[in-house]
Amino acid sequence: MTFARPDHLFDDDTIPRLPTWVTSTRVEAVEDVAFLSGAALSHLHLVLGCRDVPHALVRDRLALRAAEACVAVSGRSERAGELRDAVHLLRPGDLPGPAGETYLTWRRAAERPVSVASLGRALAGVEPAQIAAWLDAGQGAPVARAAMVLEAVMRDAPRGDVCALILADAALAQAFGWDHLVPLLAAGVRRADLRAHGDDLRLACHRALISSVIEAVRLSADLTRRAAHLRAVAPKLRAKGAGDAVEMFLTRDAVAPTALPLSDRAARRLCDRLVDLGAVRELTGRDTFRLYGV
Missing domain, CATH: 1.10.3290 (Fic-like fold)
Structure with a gap:
């Protein structure tokens, strides 16, 4: 989506919250x-x-x-x-x-x-x-x-x-x-x-x-906060194809390691690394057939 950005309403770390009179009024x-x-x-x-x-x-x-x-x-x-x-x-x-x-x-x-x-x-x-x-x-x-x-x-x-x-x-x-x-x-x-x-x-x-x-x-x-953290840790990733993998995480609710543009082993290692860095979460709670997302 493309919109004009009213910079006075935003800063580098947050997006504006809804006023409490909207969220609490009945x-x-x-x-x-x-x-x-x-x-x-x-x-x-x-x-x-x-x-x-x-x-x-x-x-x-x-x-x-x-x-x-x-x-x-x-x-x-x-x-x-x-x-x-x-x-x-x-x-x-x-x-x-x-x-x-x-x-x-x-x-x-x-x-x-x-x-x-x-x-x-x-x-x-x-x-x-x-x-x-x-x-x-x-x-x-x-x-x-x-x-x-x-x-x-x-x-x-x-x-x-x-x-x-x-x-x-x-x-x-x-x-x-x-x-x-x-x-x-x-x-x-x-x-x-x-x-x-x-x-x-x-x-x-x-x-x-x-x-x-x-x-x-x-x-x-x-x-927005989670995506900023993922982008910040991305330079630490050395695996070939890691950049494309990060883009997948930034656009999809969930990603299976097998969908990443890496070998199976490299994909699993990348996902584990991103979890250790706090950049993505494992979404299923399972030991196998795992899914990961921001």
Whole structure:
């Protein structure tokens, strides 16, 4: 994502925190909820303008969060660790299963600049013309636009929860001028919200975005610090291909050693070295089939 950077709002070590009146205020009136969601989204817009934020990594981790929420809404039991396994331990010829496919869909939607063509590649089986028609259903302010797209998709495809939420986030990104879709709505909406209409749905979207943006800002701050540390220790790595490996860690939620551009032994040693340096974490708690991430 590319934004103008308002340098007076940033320093070398931190990104701005959400004001406490956004994170701690509990309101019920429609106007107040809309005001808080607008304030939260405006703040996120500034955070995403910070050049130090590892944007691809933030989006990939938010995609995992969105997929986990969608899988739970569908009644399945898989959670983040199982979704990571389903995708990152996938061998050639294997199928990821329904939950893994949901995660892959979110990852594909968030990894490319948002467009009808890129969304068509992410949403297998959905025609680009239909995607364009659904996105055109959104009009007005950003959250209202996202809610209208969400309602249009759910009206035409009542079982298309994942598609609806992805396109609603795409509409939000387009409204803000973001280059990429940022997975936000799925983690905040409830199952009943997806069947709401009109003002009720817009209110649900405002509420969902307040909680999701709070988490996205917190995550952005955490991953910015972690990414800075990884970049700082990178010169200590001597393995051939270590630079490319570091870039993978800076853009992906999780990485299997076998995916790194090194031999199996060298990849495992590099991962162990990065863990010792506090630059990455082992995510599974297992002795085998491990995954690592910032």
